Amino acid sequence: MYNYLDRCPGIYxxxxxxxxGSWSSCGVCPRGSRVNASFACMPCRDELSTYSWLYLxxxxxxxxxxxxxxxxxxxKDRKFSRKQLILTASAFVEVALAAILATLFMEPLWELRLFACEVRKLTDWYTLFYNPNPNYETAYHCTQEAVYPLQTIVLVYYFLCLLNMFIIRPVISSMLDVRGKAPMYSALYFLPLLTLIHGTCCGLIYYSFPYLSIAMSMVANAIHYSxxxxxxxxxxxxxxxxxxKNVVIISVHWLLLAFGISSLNYHYALLCLxxxxxxxxxLTVRFTDPGEFREIESRI
Structure with a gap:
């Protein structure tokens, strides 16, 4: 069906x-579709891979x-306080609801599954930099979401997180008489920051998130104990x-580490680590605690 189509410049x-029934001239593919090997724009109908689900x-x-x-x-409490538990539960509800809604808003609409275009290489995330300019005469603007919907769904999710926080958090705070302004103000900074990082580094994060999970877990674990x-x-x-409280925090660190190891798809026996x-x-704190060195120095 597509054998008679002329080749289009560029890769997107x-x-x-x-x-x-005719074909358009070469250009950008509609949202939710991607160019195939015959230079025809085909709708994204692949099932999302396990690795892509883990990325999301x-x-x-x-x-x-x-x-x-x-x-x-x-x-600032050594134990879980009522305020902390309520605000944490509220945050969980906010992000869970945002994740469900973001999935429902993507194709297929109102279903908890996603149609996707397979991620093939890193350049698929940065089509903006691959607009062809044959003979330096006519520029073709073919910027598109070649990895649909992995870019837009995260942006929609972050927006819904912010929206849910503005709606749910004040209601819960007023109903249960809990005040937590500082965490909300912090979210007004880190959510736009996460959006900016995703917009610029999403492709790099896609290929490195298992290692980021492992590194974040180990660093957070060391900071917590220190x-x-x-x-x-x-x-x-x-x-x-x-x-x-320590058991819960350490368990979260362990779960994050297990998540990173599982995402690598190497040997699941490594989960024992x-x-x-x-x-x-x-076991090694006695060799790294500055207090130990001060005691040894005082004895000399």
Whole structure:
């Protein structure tokens, strides 16, 4: 059917089928479609791959983790307070509702599944830089979402997160008499920042998010333990087992690490190493705590 189509310049320019049965001139493909090997624009009807779902899961987790971080910073309590639990639950509802709505708004409409165009290479995320200019005469503007819907769905999701926060958070705060202005103000900064990062680095994040998950988990784990006043092995171990807040925070770090390892699709036996960063810190804290070195220096 497409064998007679003339070649289009560039790698993202194609021809669209018109209502009269003829083909358009070379140009940008309509949203939700992508050029095939015969330079015809074909609708995106592939099922989203597991790796792409995991990527969307990672992008979904980022606002929730940021919400929880700033809520915890504002609480300044060693244990979970009523205010912190309510605001965290509200943040979870906001991002969960935003994720569901963002999925429903994409093709196929009002279904919890997604039609997609397969991601083939890094340049698919940056079609803006691949508009052809044959013989430096006529420029073809073929910028499109070649990885539909992985770019727009995240932008829609971040917008819905912000909208839900403005609607849900004040209602819950007034109904349950909880005040939490600082976390909301923080969201007004980090949500636009996440949007900017996604708009510029989405392709790089797509290929590196498993490693980012692992790095974020290990760094957060080390920072969490380093903030403890008592840096002895016994105190760190007991707080990791009996302190409910510590158990929850460490569990989140472990889940993030497990998520990153699972996304790599190497050997799932590596999941056995999930507790290793915590155990490594506890077992080696005596060699890294500055207090230990000061005691040794005083004895000399």
């Amino acid at each position: 320019c194609g021809r669209s089928l018109l209502e009269n 899961g990672f992008m979904t987790m980022l606002p929730l983790m940021m919400h929880c971080f700033f809520i915890d910073m504002d609480a 903030l403890k006043l008592d840096q002895t092995q016994k105190a760190l171990l007991l707080s990791s087992v009996w302190d409910v 999930v507790p290793f960063p915590s155990l490594f810190y506890i």
